[in-house]
Amino acid sequence: MGLVVQKYGGSSVADAASIRRVARRIAETKEAGHDVTVIVSAMGDTTDELNDLAHKVSPNPPGREMDMLLTAGERISMALLAMAIHDLGHEARSYTGSQAGLITDSAHGRARIIDITPGRIQSAIADGAIPIVAGFQGVSHDSKDVTTLGRGGSDTTAVALAVALKAEVCEIYTDVDGIFTADPRAVGRAHKVDTISYDEMLELAAVGAKVLHLRCVEFARRFGMPIHVRSTFSNATGTWVVADPTEGGTMEQPIISGVAADLNDAKITIVSVKDEPGVAAAIFRALAKAGVNIDMIVQNVSAQATGRTDVTFTCPTADMARALQALFDARDEIDFETLTSDEDIAKVSLVGAGMRSNPGVSATFFSALSDAGVNIEMISTSEIRISVVTSAAAAPEALRAVHTAFGLDADGEAVVYAGTGR
């Protein structure tokens, strides 16, 4: 049988007992006749604790040293996991990102993988050993310094290594049973999806679904690596993320794969700018220079009498103050009356590859929101996604209404997290 790459997140290795449980799971996979390579995150809150320690020592720690510090986290978890597997009678060898050949650029804290040279991992597999690789980290091509990959880095490590090693599947173990039609904490009747396409998963990840990071899904899509998202705490099949969920199956692809709400954005309106060419360019040049990530953009129809209009956009709440400052600094060039901003917003999104061929989807979506009394502030769409901005307060009801309107509610009991309670 072929090679299985397994990735375990921080909550799966939070303490000694959890590490021993994960070790048993890995040993069982090996005993079933598979080769196994494991990617592991830092234990529980280790990364947060190291971050706190850094900020006690220095208000503005250099990126190179932050990466050196944070990579201690996976070093601890991977060595402990290797020990626990060793106790079960299998040889396991831990490897840092650098040792595993994860070559990155030099952008500390958010490095991109540029190459993988997994010679030592391949040798270990050939020896019959189980390599345990630190997630989230690599070594820079230019300076040979240790780097971290930033958010979603461990999932990305897992998929990238699965591709490099030509694995059959990349299993992402987490504290939920798979990908759900909505966050079960917000929508009690949400249910697990059996399969989902890379495109749908990308849209879901982009609009706030937390289970898989955008970056890892992009990587999997580019190289066609199947991802199996499943629970550390059960042996049940989770969700398969693949190129074409209908392939080889008898089921018709569902129209809608899920709904999600993202509460991490803020909305800024630039009131009364001239409705003429070049204004939008000036606005978004100023914001880009300040490093603000823009998500949705809406421009109202110009009031003919004045020749002026409003421009509204959303960005991460963390970028809001910087965005406002950048706009004020460029006030002479942009020429606006005033700025308004709102942090208490939510982006509610509906994702499904089937909406391409089902023209009634938008109508059902907006009717459901209207019937639920949800006020819509902005709208944006892609080929397989519709997103609206609502008040943060209205988001839970909006999610539930849409989930029900598309027939996503589970028939029986509400699906609940099979998590650790963390």
Added chain:
Amino acid sequence: MGLVVQKYGGSSVADAASIRRVARRIAETKEAGHDVTVIVSAMGDTTDELNDLAHKVSPNPPGREMDMLLTAGERISMALLAMAIHDLGHEARSYTGSQAGLITDSAHGRARIIDITPGRIQSAIADGAIPIVAGFQGVSHDSKDVTTLGRGGSDTTAVALAVALKAEVCEIYTDVDGIFTADPRAVGRAHKVDTISYDEMLELAAVGAKVLHLRCVEFARRFGMPIHVRSTFSNATGTWVVADPTEGGTMEQPIISGVAADLNDAKITIVSVKDEPGVAAAIFRALAKAGVNIDMIVQNVSAQATGRTDVTFTCPTADMARALQALFDARDEIDFETLTSDEDIAKVSLVGAGMRSNPGVSATFFSALSDAGVNIEMISTSEIRISVVTSAAAAPEALRAVHTAFGLDADGEAVVYAGTGR
């Protein structure tokens, strides 16, 4: 001005405040015009905590994985120290043992340095940066795996790197003011020694003085690297460890440099072995095969009537059970009546290069012990050391009596630790 290598132990970097204090000290050295390279240990009790964690996960963790785990400790402290120096306006770059070019053999947990290729450290110094190097760790020449150097490893790293970088001095920062004539916790009137020879320091380290490890002193002696042992908590001159303390000085070298007691040994007596050639060889071959470190050996005069005698030796208490087992296993070959053992012993030693040319030293030593009512169980001597084994209970009084007899007592107040209270 030349290069200064500074080594800071775990108690010097126990928390964020300590790390910032050490950073200021390093910055001051740099600002005084020196190039500086720093070796740092893991923070406070980090190594013990990681050890505990390992034994919660596995009763018998493999050495390779223990080393991977433990080296996370210095990774954390060195990154934090580099951040704190950066805040003071100096560039600092942290390096693992592997990055610093510390090439070792493959003996995990007690690796020996076989080469140093400090290219990255030299480049950093040439750039005007301050390299911060992880103590206690290296990378194995054969397997490229991470190794640890075992006890005294950080001091040894510091001296070895000082030699490789052709430093002017290797400063070992600790929580005491230098090398004392005796442990100030045991002998209240102990005082600091200004200079001491490598030979004397080796004897003192071998008989239980804890400040410098045997291995680091051996390294310094072989390459003639001056060591300056001094306090992290004051700017006072500490103790210089050099080849010849009298060189260039006006002071005559003191006869005695210190006394020490070591409570970590046990005593085993092999009762009634044949007094004939080959018996001792059989005994110590059996013990060597079991990996028992032998210290002192005494063989009684044979009782003529029986042709049999007793052999007594000391070894680390940790090796005692293994030693007894090894002797029982070789009973047929060795042919003895029985074994007796005693853990409650102390080795009390007097060290001084001056005793070579002062024949009265032994007489003064034994008179002092006799006057204090201390019973002597074994005696062993080197050219510059006399050691006796006493009961553990008698050791404190033995130390004080010998310290006084050789005029080592400080005139004024008792010298006390300038430590952290840890």
